[in-house]
Amino acid sequence: MAGVQVSNLSRSFGAHKALDDVSIDFADGGFYALLGPSGSGKTTLLRQIAGFDFPDSGRIAIGGESVERVPVEKRRIGMVFQNYALFPNMSVGDNVAFGLSVRGEAKATIASEVQHALDLVQLGKLGGRRPHQLSGGQRQRVALARAIVTKPRVLLLDEPLGALDKALRVDMQIELKRIQREIGITTIFVTHDQEEALTMSDRIGILRDGRLVQEGPPEEIYDSPKSEFAATFLGDANIFRGETTGTGIRLPDGTAIAAGAGAALAAGAKASCAVRPERIRIATDSGTSDPNANMLRGQVSKRIFAGNNSTYFVDRGGQTLKVIVQNTGIERLAEGQKVVLRWSPESTVLIATG
Amino acid sequence: MAGVQVSNLSRSFGAHKALDDVSIDFADGGFYALLGPSGSGKTTLLRQIAGFDFPDSGRIAIGGESVERVPVEKRRIGMVFQNYALFPNMSVGDNVAFGLSVRGEAKATIASEVQHALDLVQLGKLGGRRPHQLSGGQRQRVALARAIVTKPRVLLLDEPLGALDKALRVDMQIELKRIQREIGITTIFVTHDQEEALTMSDRIGILRDGRLVQEGPPEEIYDSPKSEFAATFLGDANIFRGETTGTGIRLPDGTAIAAGAGAALAAGAKASCAVRPERIRIATDSGTSDPNANMLRGQVSKRIFAGNNSTYFVDRGGQTLKVIVQNTGIERLAEGQKVVLRWSPESTVLIATG
Amino acid sequence: MATTRILEWCGRLYIWLLLAFLYLPVIIMALMSFNVSPFYQLPFEWTTEWYASLWQNDQLISATWNSIEIAIITTIISTVLGSAASLALYRYEFRGKKVLQALLFPPIAIPWLITGTAMLIFFFGVGIGRGLFAILLGHVALALPYVIVVVSARLQTFAPELEEAARSLGANQWQVTSRVTLPWIMPGVIAGGLFAFAVSFDQFVVSYFLSTPGQTTLPVEIYAAIRKGFTPEINAVSTIIIVVSMALMLLTARFFKFGGEK
Amino acid sequence: MAGQVATGSRSGLRSALPLLLPAYLWLTVAIFLPLSAMVFFSFMTELPLAGKVWAFTLDNYATFFSERLYLTLLLASLRLGLEVTLWCVVIGYPAAYVLAKVLKGRSREAIFLLVILPFWSNGLVRIFSWAMVLREGGILDTALNAVLPFKINIDLMYSYPAVIIGLVHSYVPYMVLTCYLTLQAIDDSLIEAGRSLGASRLQMLKRVIIPLSMPGLVAGAALIFVPVVGSFMEPRILGGRTGTFYGTVIEDQFVAVFNWPLGAALSFILLAVVLVILALASPVLKRAA
Amino acid sequence: DEVHVLNWKGYGADEPWAIAAFEKATGNKVVNDFFNSEQEMLTKLRTNPGLYDVVMINAAFNDQAMAEKLIQPIDVSKITNYADISPDKAGSPMLARDGKVYGVPWVWGLTALAINEKSFETPPTSITEMWNEAHKGRVVIRDDAVEAVQFGAIATGQNINDIKDMEAVKAKLTSLMPQIKTFWSSENDWNQMVASNQIDIGTYWSGSADRAKTHFKLPVALVIPREGAVAWLDAFSIPVGAKNVAGAEAFINYMIDPGFYVEWVTKVGAPVSANTKAVAALPEDAFNRKVMGDPDVAKRIQFQAPITDAQREAYLALWQEIKVNVK
Numbered sequence A, B: 001m002a003g004v005q006v007s008n009l010s011r012s013f014g015a016h017k018a019l020d021d022v023s024i025d026f027a028d029g030g031f032y033a034l035l036g037p038s039g040s041g042k043t044t045l046l047r048q049i050a051g052f053d054f055p056d057s058g059r060i061a062i063g064g065e066s067v068e069r070v071p072v073e074k075r076r077i078g079m080v081f082q083n084y085a086l087f088p089n090m091s092v093g094d095n096v097a098f099g100l101s102v103r104g105e106a107k108a109t110i111a112s113e114v115q116h117a118l119d120l121v122q123l124g125k126l127g128g129r130r131p132h133q134l135s136g137g138q139r140q141r142v143a144l145a146r147a148i149v150t151k152p153r154v155l156l157l158d159e160p161l162g163a164l165d166k167a168l169r170v171d172m173q174i175e176l177k178r179i180q181r182e183i184g185i186t187t188i189f190v191t192h193d194q195e196e197a198l199t200m201s202d203r204i205g206i207l208r209d210g211r212l213v214q215e216g217p218p219e220e221i222y223d224s225p226k227s228e229f230a231a232t233f234l235g236d237a238n239i240f241r242g243e244t245t246g247t248g249i250r251l252p253d254g255t256a257i258a259a260g261a262g263a264a265l266a267a268g269a270k271a272s273c274a275v276r277p278e279r280i281r282i283a284t285d286s287g288t289s290d291p292n293a294n295m296l297r298g299q300v301s302k303r304i305f306a307g308n309n310s311t312y313f314v315d316r317g318g319q320t321l322k323v324i325v326q327n328t329g330i331e332r333l334a335e336g337q338k339v340v341l342r343w344s345p346e347s348t349v350l351i352a353t354g
Numbered sequence C: 001m002a003t004t005r006i007l008e009w010c011g012r013l014y015i016w017l018l019l020a021f022l023y024l025p026v027i028i029m030a031l032m033s034f035n036v037s038p039f040y041q042l043p044f045e046w047t048t049e050w051y052a053s054l055w056q057n058d059q060l061i062s063a064t065w066n067s068i069e070i071a072i073i074t075t076i077i078s079t080v081l082g083s084a085a086s087l088a089l090y091r092y093e094f095r096g097k098k099v100l101q102a103l104l105f106p107p108i109a110i111p112w113l114i115t116g117t118a119m120l121i122f123f124f125g126v127g128i129g130r131g132l133f134a135i136l137l138g139h140v141a142l143a144l145p146y147v148i149v150v151v152s153a154r155l156q157t158f159a160p161e162l163e164e165a166a167r168s169l170g171a172n173q174w175q176v177t178s179r180v181t182l183p184w185i186m187p188g189v190i191a192g193g194l195f196a197f198a199v200s201f202d203q204f205v206v207s208y209f210l211s212t213p214g215q216t217t218l219p220v221e222i223y224a225a226i227r228k229g230f231t232p233e234i235n236a237v238s239t240i241i242i243v244v245s246m247a248l249m250l251l252t253a254r255f256f257k258f259g260g261e262k
Numbered sequence D: 001m002a003g004q005v006a007t008g009s010r011s012g013l014r015s016a017l018p019l020l021l022p023a024y025l026w027l028t029v030a031i032f033l034p035l036s037a038m039v040f041f042s043f044m045t046e047l048p049l050a051g052k053v054w055a056f057t058l059d060n061y062a063t064f065f066s067e068r069l070y071l072t073l074l075l076a077s078l079r080l081g082l083e084v085t086l087w088c089v090v091i092g093y094p095a096a097y098v099l100a101k102v103l104k105g106r107s108r109e110a111i112f113l114l115v116i117l118p119f120w121s122n123g124l125v126r127i128f129s130w131a132m133v134l135r136e137g138g139i140l141d142t143a144l145n146a147v148l149p150f151k152i153n154i155d156l157m158y159s160y161p162a163v164i165i166g167l168v169h170s171y172v173p174y175m176v177l178t179c180y181l182t183l184q185a186i187d188d189s190l191i192e193a194g195r196s197l198g199a200s201r202l203q204m205l206k207r208v209i210i211p212l213s214m215p216g217l218v219a220g221a222a223l224i225f226v227p228v229v230g231s232f233m234e235p236r237i238l239g240g241r242t243g244t245f246y247g248t249v250i251e252d253q254f255v256a257v258f259n260w261p262l263g264a265a266l267s268f269i270l271l272a273v274v275l276v277i278l279a280l281a282s283p284v285l286k287r288a289a
Numbered sequence E: 001d002e003v004h005v006l007n008w009k010g011y012g013a014d015e016p017w018a019i020a021a022f023e024k025a026t027g028n029k030v031v032n033d034f035f036n037s038e039q040e041m042l043t044k045l046r047t048n049p050g051l052y053d054v055v056m057i058n059a060a061f062n063d064q065a066m067a068e069k070l071i072q073p074i075d076v077s078k079i080t081n082y083a084d085i086s087p088d089k090a091g092s093p094m095l096a097r098d099g100k101v102y103g104v105p106w107v108w109g110l111t112a113l114a115i116n117e118k119s120f121e122t123p124p125t126s127i128t129e130m131w132n133e134a135h136k137g138r139v140v141i142r143d144d145a146v147e148a149v150q151f152g153a154i155a156t157g158q159n160i161n162d163i164k165d166m167e168a169v170k171a172k173l174t175s176l177m178p179q180i181k182t183f184w185s186s187e188n189d190w191n192q193m194v195a196s197n198q199i200d201i202g203t204y205w206s207g208s209a210d211r212a213k214t215h216f217k218l219p220v221a222l223v224i225p226r227e228g229a230v231a232w233l234d235a236f237s238i239p240v241g242a243k244n245v246a247g248a249e250a251f252i253n254y255m256i257d258p259g260f261y262v263e264w265v266t267k268v269g270a271p272v273s274a275n276t277k278a279v280a281a282l283p284e285d286a287f288n289r290k291v292m293g294d295p296d297v298a299k300r301i302q303f304q305a306p307i308t309d310a311q312r313e314a315y316l317a318l319w320q321e322i323k324v325n326v327k
C-alpha cells in the first residue's frame, strides 16, 4: 500500500492552466476527497496520478517512488472514470473480470471474485448483460466494481457515486469505506456531494482554477475556512464585509460583528466574517438570552423546505441572509414576518480579504 | 405550452419490466421531479415521452393530443441526456446552435441566443471548444444550454445537474426555475439529489421497479409517506414495526409508540411507524418536558459530521436509530453516552405493511 | 512516458515504411517514364521524349480524360447512392436485409471478366449498347459494393443517441443525417469514395467490353498497347496523374478535416 | 458505441426503401440482371448464338466435380486469398492503428489520402514495376547485395511469393483504411481504463481494441479475400509457371475457348463457396466483436 | 466517310502515318478498335452488328465467322491489289465458302523460336534446345493452349492439324515445364524479359521478332527449327452489315499494297505480306524475303487449319492440366 505525493504539479491545455503548482500529500491508506467547481482541474489531477497524461512540470510519487517512468499498467491503480468507460464489447461480468483476467488469475478465482464484487454493488444478477443494456446508475456501479475488484493500492474515483440515488449511495459509501479500511487502499475521490465529502473523507482538498485553495480534515475546513470561497464552497455561509476592529468587524452601516475564530488581523484592515446559516438562531421576539451574541434584525422573505431542514431567507437592508432551521415539527415563520437573528461570536469566522 | 399525460404505460426489455403500468399527469407548466432507485425506469419513462422508444402498451399525450404518431422532431421537446450526447464533430457553440439552426433561424438571432444560453450556464467563453476539450461538468452544462435554447414546450432532464458542484448547481437550479416560470415549460426532471427534488419541484413522483410508488407535492410526500419505501427513499426515517393499537403501534418488546398521522388501521394489524431523524430530540437527562411525547432510551454509538448537521446513531437493544442534530455550535454528545430520545406523536407516521 | 515516446516513434517509422512499400512501384513507374528504353531496360538513360510524344498522342490523352471524367462521376454517384443505402441498412430493421447485404458480394466475387461479359451481352440485349454511358453504368455498379461495405463498417461505430439528441432538437431526418450522422461517417464516405475512384480509374475489363472505338479509357488503351506497342508514354501519363492527384490531396488535407473527430 | 440496437421507431422496409432503392436498382440493372443471364447460360450446352442448338444441362456444374483440376485450383485460390488477407491484416492493421491513435492533426489526414493514391495508377504498369524490383538483378536483389556482406541471388519474380507480394501490395490499403475507420472511433478512455486495470498494451489490443475494431477488420477482410480468390491478372503475370489459379481457368474459358457456360458455372461455384465461407465466418467474428 | 477497323493494337492498321496516308488518298477517316483475343473479336462482332467495316481475322477463325454469318462475301474485283496475292494464300480453303471469298489474305507469319543473342554463340537449329538443361528457368512459351499443343506436336514430329498421339504431346510439354520461366502473353512481355536478360529462348512470332530486332534494337533472333514451325495467315474481312463497304474495300486494298508494306517493314517491322509484289519490293537480304521466302523454310512450316470447339476445349484441358501439375 502506498501514499501518493504530488509536488508542484502544473499542466496547461494551450493557454489554459488546468493545474497550477498543486502539491498534496495523500496519506497512505487515507480517504481523500477532492472538491472544486466544475472545470477546476479535479479530473486532470486524477489523470496525472493515473499516468494517462503527463505534467508540464512537477513530480508525482506513489509509495515514495517517483512514477515518472512507470506506465499506467504498472502503477497498480484502480480508477472510476467520470464517463465510466466500460468496454462495450464485453458483458458486465467480463468488464469486472478484466483486471483479474489480464493478471492471469485462475478462472474459478475470477468467477467468485467477480460475483462478489457485483453483489457488493447490488448487481449480482446482471453479470450477463451488456453495458448498453444498463441504466446510468447501473453502469456507474459496474465501473466501481471493476475498479475495486483488483484490490489496487491507489483508488482514483471520479464522481463514482454521482448517478446513484441516496439510499444506494449510502450503501456504496459504506462498502467503499469498508474496503478501503480492510485493505488500506489510498483513496482519492472527486465528489460534488458535500455531505459525502464531509462524512466519508479523512481529509478534503479544495481546488479552484487549478490551484489548491485549502486542505485539511473536513471539520477543520468547515469550521475554519481560510477564504470566502472556501467558506461558501463547502457548506453555505453568510458573508459580512467590513473593517476589522480587533475582535471582529464593523460593517459599513456601523453594525459591529464579533468574531471568535479565524485570522488575527490588524485593526482597520478590510476583512469579512462568515457565519454558517445553521448557527444562526431565528426568533420573532427580541428578548436577549445572551448579551454577547451578535444580533441583527430583518424580515423573512422566503422559506424553502428541504426535507430535514428549511432555509429562511431574511432580508436586512440590501443583504439577504440565510438561516437554516431543522424541521423538528414546531411552528413555522411566515413570509414577511419581522425576525431577530442571533449567533455567537464563536460561530463567526474572521477572514482576510483581497 | 402543454402538459404531458402518461396513461398505463408499460415497457419491457426481454423479461424485465422497465415500466409497469405507469400513469402520471404532468401538469402544464409544472416542475415535476422523478425519483427512484437506480434502474427503476426513470430514463425509460423520459425516452417514451420523447418518442425515442415506444411503449408495449399505454398512451402518451402532450398538450392533450396523443403523440403516438408524432415523430420526435415534431414533439417540440428539449432533452438533457444522462450521458449528454453532445455532437462530437461540432464546437460547443454549434452544439447549442443546432436546434435553432435546423429550424432555420437567422444567423444573427442564433448567435445572440447561443451566447445568451452559454452565458447562462457560465460557459460564455468556451463556445469555440470541442466537447472533448471540456470537463465533465462543462459538458453537462452544454447539454443543458442546448436543450433550453430552443424554448421547447416540454423539457426532459435526466440528471441535468448531477456533475455540478453545489454552488453551480444552485445557480443552475435558479436559472432553470426562472426559465420554466417565464415561458411556462412543462419540466420533468430526474435527480438523485433529494434537496434538489424537494426544493425545486411542484410535484414529485417516486418510481420503484418500473412502478409509480407515490406521487404528490414534496412536503406531502415527505410528511406523509405511504410506504416504508417512500419514507426511507425520500429523506431518512427510523422505522418501527409492530401491531397497531389504534393510536399507534406496540413493538414486540411491549413499548408503545403513539402516532399522530398516517393511515387509519384496525387494531391488531401489522404496521410500522416512521419517524424522521430530525424530529427526534436527543438529551442526556430524563426530565420529561412533554408527557405525550414518545420516549426511548439508548446509547450513542457513532456521530457523523455532515456540515450543517450531524447524525447520531443511537443503539437501543438491536435497533439503531438515527437522530439528526443541527450543528448550532453547542455541546456534542460523546460516543457511548446514554441518552433519551423524545419525539411527538405528530412526528410519527403510521404505515400499513405488507 | 519514455516507452510511449519510443512506441510512437516506431509507429511513425512504420507508417513511412508502409508508404515506401506502397509507393515503390509508383516511383519506379515514374522513373521509367524518364528512361530511354521502353522495356524498363537498365542502365537508366534520361530522356523526356515520352512526355513529348505523349503530347502528340491524342488518343491516349482523350482516353485519359475519359477515364478521369468517368472516375469522378462514378465516385460521386456511388458514394451518394452507397452511403444512402448503408444508412438504410444501419437504421432500419426489415425482412430480407441479410439478403441485401449478401447481394453486395457477387459483384466483388465474380471475376470482372465474367461480369463484364455479362454486361456486354445484357446491355446489347436491352439496347443500352456500348459507350461511355454504359461504362459509367458498369463502373458505378462495381464501385457501389465497396462504398456500402466501407461506410457500413464506419456506421457500426456510430452512437445512436446522437441522432436521438438531434431529433429531440427538432431536426428532421435529412438534417439529422446531413449534420450529425454524415460528419461522423465522413471518413468512411471518403474512404469509400477513394476506393470507388480507384475501382473505376483502374477498371479495365468492363471498360474494355463496353467501350466503343475512339471512346475508350486509359486502362483500355494501356492493355491494348501492351500487346504490340507499349511505350513509356503510359508511364508518363500515369506519373502526371499521380503527381497532380497527390498535390490535390495534400491541398485537401491542408484545408479540410475529415479524418474523424472525437 | 458499437452494438447498440436500433430502436423501435427505426423499423420498416418502407422507410428504408427511398434510401435503398437507387443503389439496388442500379446494381440490378448493371449487375444482377446481366449476371442472371450468365446464370442462365451456365445451364446451357451451347450459347444461343448463330442459331446453334442448345439444351438445358447440369453438365457444366458437374464438370467441376468430375475434374480434379478445378477443385485443386479452387483450394489453391482459397489458400491464396487467405494468405493475402492475413498478410494484409498483419501489415495493414498496425498501420491503421498508428494512423488512428498515434498520429494527430493534418499529417493524419494527408496519410489517410496518400495510402490509396498508388492505386490510381494502372495496375498493369504497377506489376511491370514489381518485375523490376523482384527479378534477379532487380532493385531488391541489388539493394540487398549492396548491404549484405555475402552474395545472394534473389529472384522472386515469377513465383508464388511474387504473386503474394503483388496482391498484398494491391489490397493492403483496403485493410488500412477500413480498420482506421473503426479504430479511430474507439474512445481513448476505454484504452486508459484497460491500462489502469493492469492490462499491457498487447492485452489491450487483444481484448479490447481488436474486438472493437472488428467491423473494420471484417469489412477489409471481405473486400480483400473475395476478389483475391477470383483474381487472375496478378497470378498470371507475376506467378509465371506457378500462376495458374481458379481465376485463370475461368478466364481461359472465356478468352481462349468460347465456353461461357462452363466459365459461368465455375464462377457461380466460386461465388457460392465464397458466400458460404463468409456466412460461416460471420458468427465467429460476431462473437469475437 | 469513316472506316471502322477491328484489329490487334499496333498491328499495322493503326500506324499513324499509314492512316494519314490512307485518309489523304481516299478521304475516308479511319477509326480503330482493338481486340485482345480471337474470341473477343468474335464477341465484338456478334454484339456490335453494323459497327465495323473491316475486321482482321486469323484465317483459322474465318470458318467460324462465316458459319455464324458475321462476315460477308467480298467483291474482290473492287480490290485491285488482290490479283497480286500469292495464289496459295488467295486460294486457301479457309477463306472461302460456296465459292465466295470471305477473307483477303494480308500477312502471314510463324510461331517459331526466338533467342536472346547474348545467350548463344551460334543460334540453335533444333527445337530440342528448349529442353536443354543449360536454359533451365530461362525458357518461355506463350500461354495459349492451341499454340502450345501444336508446338508440342511439332516437337514430337506430328502434323499440327491432325495430332494422332496426344499422350506424346502431353509428355513432351510436361517435360518442358521445369525449363519454363514464365508464360508470355504479349509482345511487350517478351521484349521486357529479353531486355532485362531474363530469358534465353522461347516461342515467338516472326513479325514480332523482326520488330524487336529492327525497331527496338533488342538482341533477338528468330530461329525456324528444323522440326518445323506453326504458320498462320491473317486476312481482312468485311462484317455483315458494314455501313461503308466501299471504304472497307479501299482500306483492304491499301493494306495489301506494296507501298504500305515496305514502309511498315522498314519503319516498324512486320510479318510477311501475302502480296508477292510487296515481298518482292523488299531488299534482297530482308528477313521476310530472304528467310521467310526460302523454299526450304516453306517446306518445314505447317499452316494452322481451323479447329473445332471440341478440339479447342480438349487442348485447353490438356494445357491446364500440365500447368497445374507443375505447381
Ligand SMILES: Nc1ncnc2c1ncn2[C@@H]1O[C@H](COP(=O)(O)OP(=O)(O)OP(=O)(O)O)[C@@H](O)[C@H]1O
Residues within 6 Å of the ligand: A013, A014, A016, A017, A018, A036, A037, A038, A039, A040, A041, A042, A043, A044, A045, A082, B132, B133, B134, B135, B136, B137, B138, B163
Ligand atoms: N483537452 C483539453 N483541451 C483544452 N482544455 C481542456 C482539455 N481538457 C480539460 N480542459 C480544461 O481544463 C480544465 C480542467 O478540467 P477538468 O476536467 O480537470 O475539470 P474538473 O475539475 O474535473 O471539472 P468537472 O467537475 O466539471 O468534471 C477545464 O476548464 C477544462 O475545460
Ligand SMILES: Nc1ncnc2c1ncn2[C@@H]1O[C@H](COP(=O)(O)OP(=O)(O)OP(=O)(O)O)[C@@H](O)[C@H]1O
Residues within 6 Å of the ligand: A132, A133, A134, A135, A136, A137, A138, A163, B013, B014, B016, B017, B018, B036, B037, B038, B039, B040, B041, B042, B043, B044, B045, B082
Ligand atoms: N436495452 C435494454 N435491455 C435490457 N434492459 C434494459 C435496457 N435498457 C434498460 N434496461 C433496464 O431497464 C431498467 C430501467 O432502466 P432505466 O435506464 O430507465 O433506469 P433509471 O431509472 O434511469 O436508472 P438510473 O438512475 O440508474 O439511470 C434497468 O433495470 C435497466 O437495466
Ligand SMILES: [Mg+2]
Residues within 6 Å of the ligand: A042, A043, A044, A082, A158, B135, B136, B137
Ligand atoms: Mg471532471
Ligand SMILES: [Mg+2]
Residues within 6 Å of the ligand: A135, A136, A137, B042, B043, B044, B082, B158
Ligand atoms: Mg437513468
